[in-house]
Amino acid sequence: MASSSRETLVHQQHISMASSSRETPVHQQHISGLTVSNGARLFAGINTTNIYNGPVNQQHHITEIQQSEEQITSYYDIPNRRVDGFVGREDILQKIDEALSDGSGPNYAVLQGIGGQGKSQVALEYCRRKKDCPYSAIFWVDATTQDRVEKNFQSISERIKRQTDYLPDIDARVAFVLRILASWTVRWLIVFDNYDNPDTFPNIRDYIPQSELGAVLVTSRHPDSNALVVNQSNHFIELFGLEEDAAVALLIQQSQTNEGISEDAKRIVKRLVCHPLAVTQAGAYIRKRKLRLCEFMDHYHRRKKEILENTPQLSQYRKKLGNAEKETSLNVFTTWELSFQQLRSEAPENNVEAKLLTLLAFFDEKDISEQLFAEFSTNQERISESAKLLIWLNAFSNVEGQWDSDFFEEILIRLRDSSLLQAFVRELDGFCHASLHPLVKDWIRLRTDRSICQDNTYMAATLVTKILLNFWQEGHFDLPPLAKQNIPSHIIAQEESYEELFYPKPSIPSNQKILDEYINSQSWFARFLLDIGSYHFAEIIYQRLNAQNEKFLGIEHPDTLTSMAQLASTYRNQGRWKKAEELEVQVMETRERVLGLEHPDTLTSIGNLASTYRDQGRWKEAEELEVQVMETRKRVLGLEHPDTLTSMNNLAWTFWSLDLKIEAIELMSQVVEYSQKKIGSDHPRTIQSIFTLRKWQDKI
Numbered sequence: 001m002a003s004s005s006r007e008t009l010v011h012q013q014h015i016s017m018a019s020s021s022r023e024t025p026v027h028q029q030h031i032s033g034l035t036v037s038n039g040a041r042l043f044a045g046i047n048t049t050n051i052y053n054g055p056v057n058q059q060h061h062i063t064e065i066q067q068s069e070e071q072i073t074s075y076y077d078i079p080n081r082r083v084d085g086f087v088g089r090e091d092i093l094q095k096i097d098e099a100l101s102d103g104s105g106p107n108y109a110v111l112q113g114i115g116g117q118g119k120s121q122v123a124l125e126y127c128r129r130k131k132d133c134p135y136s137a138i139f140w141v142d143a144t145t146q147d148r149v150e151k152n153f154q155s156i157s158e159r160i161k162r163q164t165d166y167l168p169d170i171d172a173r174v175a176f177v178l179r180i181l182a183s184w185t186v187r188w189l190i191v192f193d194n195y196d197n198p199d200t201f202p203n204i205r206d207y208i209p210q211s212e213l214g215a216v217l218v219t220s221r222h223p224d225s226n227a228l229v230v231n232q233s234n235h236f237i238e239l240f241g242l243e244e245d246a247a248v249a250l251l252i253q254q255s256q257t258n259e260g261i262s263e264d265a266k267r268i269v270k271r272l273v274c275h276p277l278a279v280t281q282a283g284a285y286i287r288k289r290k291l292r293l294c295e296f297m298d299h300y301h302r303r304k305k306e307i308l309e310n311t312p313q314l315s316q317y318r319k320k321l322g323n324a325e326k327e328t329s330l331n332v333f334t335t336w337e338l339s340f341q342q343l344r345s346e347a348p349e350n351n352v353e354a355k356l357l358t359l360l361a362f363f364d365e366k367d368i369s370e371q372l373f374a375e376f377s378t379n380q381e382r383i384s385e386s387a388k389l390l391i392w393l394n395a396f397s398n399v400e401g402q403w404d405s406d407f408f409e410e411i412l413i414r415l416r417d418s419s420l421l422q423a424f425v426r427e428l429d430g431f432c433h434a435s436l437h438p439l440v441k442d443w444i445r446l447r448t449d450r451s452i453c454q455d456n457t458y459m460a461a462t463l464v465t466k467i468l469l470n471f472w473q474e475g476h477f478d479l480p481p482l483a484k485q486n487i488p489s490h491i492i493a494q495e496e497s498y499e500e501l502f503y504p505k506p507s508i509p510s511n512q513k514i515l516d517e518y519i520n521s522q523s524w525f526a527r528f529l530l531d532i533g534s535y536h537f538a539e540i541i542y543q544r545l546n547a548q549n550e551k552f553l554g555i556e557h558p559d560t561l562t563s564m565a566q567l568a569s570t571y572r573n574q575g576r577w578k579k580a581e582e583l584e585v586q587v588m589e590t591r592e593r594v595l596g597l598e599h600p601d602t603l604t605s606i607g608n609l610a611s612t613y614r615d616q617g618r619w620k621e622a623e624e625l626e627v628q629v630m631e632t633r634k635r636v637l638g639l640e641h642p643d644t645l646t647s648m649n650n651l652a653w654t655f656w657s658l659d660l661k662i663e664a665i666e667l668m669s670q671v672v673e674y675s676q677k678k679i680g681s682d683h684p685r686t687i688q689s690i691f692t693l694r695k696w697q698d699k700i
Helices: 090-100 119-130 146-160 170-183 223-229 244-255 263-271 276-289 293-309 334-346 352-360 371-378 391-396 405-417 438-447 450-470 481-502 512-532 535-552 558-573 577-595 600-615 619-636 642-657 661-678 684-699
Strands: 049-051 059-067 072-079 107-112 137-142 188-193 214-220 236-238 318-320 327-329 423-426 432-435
Touching (some): 072 146, 090 236, 107 119, 107 223, 119 137, 119 188, 137 146, 146 170, 214 223, 352 405, 352 450, 391 405, 405 423, 405 432, 481 512, 512 558, 600 642, 642 684
Parallel strands (some): 107 236
Antiparallel strands (some): 049 059, 318 327
C-alpha cells in the first residue's frame, strides 16, 4: 500500500445521507453526515438501530450503530468473544485509560505479554466499558499481518462510506478510512489486536489516522512493540499473570465448584503461575470430571500434558492461526508451538535456537546464566561422553575458538521476540541472564521425546558440574556471587529431571559411561549443597547415591563409604546426632578394618565422629578421638601437613570448651606458627587462627 498521504478520489469528504431503513443490508448501511473540516453535523438519521452482523472476514463482530433524530451517537464494531465473568485486571484497565487520555491524540497504549495472558480479553473489556463514553466509535482490527489490516479497513470503509463513494481498490479504501477518521469531531478508538510480527509488518503506523481525538490500543506478544511508544514508557503495559485472588476467582468460576476460596485453590493457581488460560483449562478439567479441588494436583502431576493441551469446548480464547480465515480455539500450548515450529523451519539442520531453548528447560527457569555455557566452551581439558552431546555449542565460538557472547545474546533476542523466552538482561558480571515462563518450560519438556529429554538432562548436569569444577579450590567452591546464588536452584531443578528419567520406569542409556558421569555429577551437586549449608537437599542426593552405591558397589567400596560419610555430615549439620553417629561409627569401623588405622580416610572418619561428639557437648569423648587423630597424623604426615594442623585446631577448641585454656592457647599457638610457615600469614586459615588465638589470650 502507498502511504496514507496518497491522493485518492473519494468524491466528496462531506457526507449527506438519504433516509435509511432497518431493512438496508449491512454492506449498504452507509453512514453519512460526517463532519470533515467545516464543523458540519455528525450523521443524520431517524431511529436507533442495532445491527448484529454476520461474519466480517470470517470473524463474527458485533456492529452497533445508534441513531437518534439528529445524529448517530456511537459506532461499535468489535469481535463477539468477550470472556464471560471477566475478573481482575482493574489496574491494567486503569493504566490503559490513563495512557489513552494523556493529552491530545492520537494516543497510544501497547499491551504486551505472552500467549494466553488475556491481552485480547482485556482489550475487549476496555472497549465494552468505554463504549459511548468517551468513545463515539470503536473499531477492532486484526493486526496479525498487513494483509489482514487492509481487509479489516476494507470492511470499515463499507460501513462509513456513502453509496455514491467510489473506492476502486484496497489502497483507495485504506486512504478513505484514514481521511474520514482523521476528520471526525468525536473521540474514536482503534484496537490493533495480535500485532505479533513487527519484523514482517514494520509499517503499522501507516494505518493509524492522525487525529487529536483518536486513541490506539495495540495488543502484542512481541517485546519490540514498545517501539510504538518509545518516548512514553508508561504507555507500554506488560501483562503478566493474574493477581492470586483474581486467579482463584477465575478457577472457581470456570470449575463451577461450590468449595469457595481454599488453600487447594491457591495451590492450583500458584502452580499455573496465575496464567489466565491455564487456569481456565484447569477449571474446565475439574468441571468436566467433577473433581474436588484437593484432587486436581494429583491429576496434574500425572496428566499434565493432557490438561494443558486440552482446549475447552466453547473456548472464548480464539485466534486466526497462519493464513486461516476462521478462528481457532486456543489452549496454553498453541501459540508457543507455532513459534517453535517457525524457529525449526528457519534452520532445520542446525537450529541452535531450538536446541538452546530445549536445553534451557532443564534448568531452573528463573535465572539461567550465559556463564554456564561460556565456562564449558572455554575450559574443555577432557571431552567426556556427556560433553560430546554438547558439541553443537561450538556454534557459539568465534573463528579464534573463543566464546562469542554477542552471538549468544543474538539467539536470546530471537527467542524472546518469538515469546518463547520470557526475558533476559546482561548483568554486572558481564553475562546474559535469561528466564523462561514456567509454563513454557512445562510445554518444552512435555513436547520433547523421552530420549531427547534424557540427553538434555545429561547436558544440563554436565554444564552445572563443569562450572563447579572450574571453581573448586582447596576443598571449597569459590564461585562468583551471582553464580553461587543461582547454581543451587539449577541443582534442585536436576532433581525434577532425575525423577522423570528414572521413575516410574528407569530410562538407562546404552552408554554406561554417560550414566557414570551423571552419577558423578550428582555427587558434586550434593557436595556443593553441603558446602553452602543446603543440608536438606544434600541429604536427598546423598541418600540416593548411598543406596545406589551399596546396591551396585557393595558396602566396603570407597565410593560407598564416602557417600555414607557425607550423608552423616548432612545429619550432623541438621542436629540429627543419633543418625549421624550411627553412620560415622559404621564408616570408621569399616575403613579401619579395610584400610587400616593410619589411612587418611580412616583418620578423617574418626575426626568426623569427634565433630559429632563435640557438637553435642560430649567433650571428653571428642578429646579422646581428636588426640588419637592428631598424634597419628603427626607421625604419618608430619607436623606441618594441613590435615595435621586441622586436627590440632580442632583439639585446641575442645580444650577451650573443657576449660583447659592454657593447653588450648599453647596448641593454637603451634597452629599459627606452622600455618605461617606452611601456607603463609595471609592465608584465610592462618588469619582465622591468629584471630582465635588473640581472642583467647585477651580472655586470660
